[in-house]
Amino acid sequence: MKNWIRICLAAMCCAIACQVAAQVSRGHPLPTPGAVLSGVNNVAKHALVIGNGSYTQPAYRLKNPANDAELMAQSLRKLGFSVRKELNLGRADMLRVVTEFSAAVPEGGTAFVFYAGHGMQIGGTNYLIPVDMAVTSEQTVPMRSVAMSMVMDRLAAARSSVNILVFDACRNNPFQPASNAKYRSLGSLGLANIKAPRGTLVAYSTSPNQLAPDGSGVHSLYAKTLAAALVEPGVTLVDTFTRVGESVRKLSYDDQIPWFSTSMAGDYYFVPPQGTVVVAGQSPQRIKSGGGDVASRGTPQLNLGGHWYGQLNEREWSEVDWEIAQRVKHLTADELPQLEHQAKGGSVVAQTTLGLAWREGIHKADSGRGLITRYGANNGKSVFWLKRAASVGFAVAQVELAEMYYMGHGVQRDKAKARALVIQAAQSRYPRAQLDNIQMRIEEGIATPQEMMDALGSAMRATSLPSGAPLSSR
Numbered sequence: 001m002k003n004w005i006r007i008c009l010a011a012m013c014c015a016i017a018c019q020v021a022a023q024v025s026r027g028h029p030l031p032t033p034g035a036v037l038s039g040v041n042n043v044a045k046h047a048l049v050i051g052n053g054s055y056t057q058p059a060y061r062l063k064n065p066a067n068d069a070e071l072m073a074q075s076l077r078k079l080g081f082s083v084r085k086e087l088n089l090g091r092a093d094m095l096r097v098v099t100e101f102s103a104a105v106p107e108g109g110t111a112f113v114f115y116a117g118h119g120m121q122i123g124g125t126n127y128l129i130p131v132d133m134a135v136t137s138e139q140t141v142p143m144r145s146v147a148m149s150m151v152m153d154r155l156a157a158a159r160s161s162v163n164i165l166v167f168d169a170c171r172n173n174p175f176q177p178a179s180n181a182k183y184r185s186l187g188s189l190g191l192a193n194i195k196a197p198r199g200t201l202v203a204y205s206t207s208p209n210q211l212a213p214d215g216s217g218v219h220s221l222y223a224k225t226l227a228a229a230l231v232e233p234g235v236t237l238v239d240t241f242t243r244v245g246e247s248v249r250k251l252s253y254d255d256q257i258p259w260f261s262t263s264m265a266g267d268y269y270f271v272p273p274q275g276t277v278v279v280a281g282q283s284p285q286r287i288k289s290g291g292g293d294v295a296s297r298g299t300p301q302l303n304l305g306g307h308w309y310g311q312l313n314e315r316e317w318s319e320v321d322w323e324i325a326q327r328v329k330h331l332t333a334d335e336l337p338q339l340e341h342q343a344k345g346g347s348v349v350a351q352t353t354l355g356l357a358w359r360e361g362i363h364k365a366d367s368g369r370g371l372i373t374r375y376g377a378n379n380g381k382s383v384f385w386l387k388r389a390a391s392v393g394f395a396v397a398q399v400e401l402a403e404m405y406y407m408g409h410g411v412q413r414d415k416a417k418a419r420a421l422v423i424q425a426a427q428s429r430y431p432r433a434q435l436d437n438i439q440m441r442i443e444e445g446i447a448t449p450q451e452m453m454d455a456l457g458s459a460m461r462a463t464s465l466p467s468g469a470p471l472s473s474r
Contacts, residue, residue, distance in 0.1 A: 041272055043161075044109035047081040048101040049073045052117030054088040055131045065116035068168060068223035072114045075227040079270045081112060090132035094146045098154050107159035112166075113151065116223060119169025125149070128169060152202070161199060162268055164237070168205040168222050203241055203260035205248075210257065210345050222248055222258060233271040238262060240270075250308035253323050254349040255342065309348070309394060309428070317395065317430045324349060324396060328356045333363055333376075343385060348394040355386035356400060359410060379410030390421065395430035398422070402436065415440075 051069030053062040066087050073083045086097050098113075105111045118129035122141050126148035133144045148167070155163045205222035217224075222244070229235075229244045245258040312320065331339070331353065342350035359382035361374030383404070389397030402421035405414045419440055425433030434454070 041080065041269060042277065044106045045076075045079065045081040045112070046101070046105050046109060046160075047073070047076045047083045047112040047114070048097065049076070049083060049085045049114045050089060050094070050097070050117070051085075051087050052089060052115075052129065052131050055118070055129075056134070060118060062117065064218065064220050064223075065168075067218045068116040068220055069114070071219055071223055071227045072116075075230045076112060076114075078231050088131045091130040091144060091146060094128070094130050095150075098146070098151050102154040102158045105155075105158045105160045109160045110162040110164070111155055111158060111160040112164045113155065114166045114168070115151075116168040116220065119148070119167060126167075128167070152200070155200070162264070163200040164203075165200065166203045166205075166226065168220055199264060201237060201241070201260060201262040201264060203258065205256070205258055207257045207259040207345055210342070221251055221256060225251070230270060234273040235269070235271070237264065237268040237270070246308045250312075253320065254308070254347040257346055307393060312429065314429055314431050317428070317432075320349070321396060321432070324353055324356065327353045328360065331357050331362065336362060343388070348389040348392060348397065351385045351389040352394060352397045352400065355382045355384075355389065355397060358382040358385065359400075359404075383411055393424070393428070395425035395428040395433055398425035399430065399433050399436060402433075406440075 049069045049072050051065035051067075053065035055061050069085055069087060073085045076083050084097070084101060086093070089097060101113075102111070115128055117131075120127055120129065120141070122138050125142070127141055127145040128148060128151070129145050134140075152165065155165065205220065219227075225247050226244050229240050229247070232240070235243070241258070241260045245260070248256050248258050309320070327349075336354075336357075339350050339354055343354050358378045361377040363374065363376040365373045365375065383401070386397045386401045386404075390401050398421045402418040402425070403409070404411050405421070406418035407413070422433055422436045422440065426437045438454075
């Protein structure tokens with residue numbers, strides 16, 4: 001390419017990086033929960049909200065479950081739920097409260113259970129951890145904790161028509177050692193996959209076998225996002241949890257991928273659309289579901305618009321770019337097992353980070369005067385992970401892979417593949433893709449002045465926000 005093009009584009013990218021580095025933040029939170037309702041839901045609604053954070057052993061205490069429980073209780077009350085909120089329960093109290101709640105739900109009603117606190121899986125079975133459980137060994141967990149299946153069985157035996165169970169409990173297994181050896185059993189992290197009983201939706205704050213953080217603020221990311229989404233009018237139950245999943249993935253840069261399983265064959269609304277009435281004792285309107293099989297859902301992967309990155313603007317893409325660059329820069333070899341675990345779980349950011357790290361070299365050496373040299377590159381692994389992310393339409397990976405094909409870096413040079421990947425990525429409004437696209441068209445002698453102006457405009461939009469617009473925050 002001509003030197004002046006490279007210089008111009010390098011200057012643009014530098015400006016973008018400087019602007020983002022100075023003001024980087026994450027995603028856009030959902031609106032604050034409101035009380036705007038439409039339609040009518042006359043179903044008796046009962047909720048049990050439990051927050052376990054004050055564990056007897058200081059090392060396992062959590063600061064957010066009590067806050068999350070109160071936030072969820074507020075949203076549920078706005079929806080007309082009779083809410084029973086319980087904090088810091090021991091095992092005997094957890095068993096008693098679940099039993100009493102299940103017995104109290106009226107026939108045809110809606111039951112909602114939210115749990116925030118420690119949860120773990122042992123041998124594929126999920127357990128909720130009471131605050132008085134002594135952390136001794138995995139063998140004692142079944143006797144000293146509350147099996148998630150018990151909670152589900154109690155609700156399944158109740159007279160309610162609709163049951164919703166939400167577990168923001170995938171924080172960590174206290175019995176995992178703190179050393180690097182913890183990565184040897186990553187398959188047992190978080191909570192195990194389950195199927196929802198008839199008429200039930202079960203949701204996790206992150207996907208099976210993955211971990212979710214307690215949250216750096218006063219609430220966990222999942223609880224904050226769900227509490228806001230629940231009160232949005234005219235949204236079905238399934239769409240609510242789908243939207244929550246996409247929002248959390250965006251706000252966490254794909255570090256946290258919520259998951260849910262539902263056996264509900266029809267639509268159900270907390271806040272029905274105008275003119276719709278939900279009547280107690282009647283099942284949601286049924287639709288054909290191919291035999292009524294349980295549907296397990298993370299975040300549906302149907303098309304680009306269904307991904308959290310499908311609707312990013314130029315500025316948000318630059319934030320994602322900056323975040324990935326920082327992760328690659330600071331990555332150390334001992335972090336690879338956890339990163340690979342996230343990548344295998346479907347995180348496109350983890351996949352792209354791995355692809356770039358393997359391309360540059362995963363080991364670091366100080367060559368003096370503050371200069372860091374990387375070594376241990378593996379082009380095969382780099383291409384493998386970049387292809388994984390590119391195959392589901394993640395524009396950053398598509399452009400990185402396209403540039404490798406264009407330059408013949410680690411792969412056989414193939415301009416046609418490079419061109420196709422760049423065109424796909426440019427459709428996502430990713431500034432780097434649009435700049436690469438115009439570069440290629442200039443080289444081919446087919447770029448128009450308007451196309452060059454459009455590419456420049458995209459780069460400039462990535463460096464600024466409209467006057468008065470807030471920067472995104474996690």
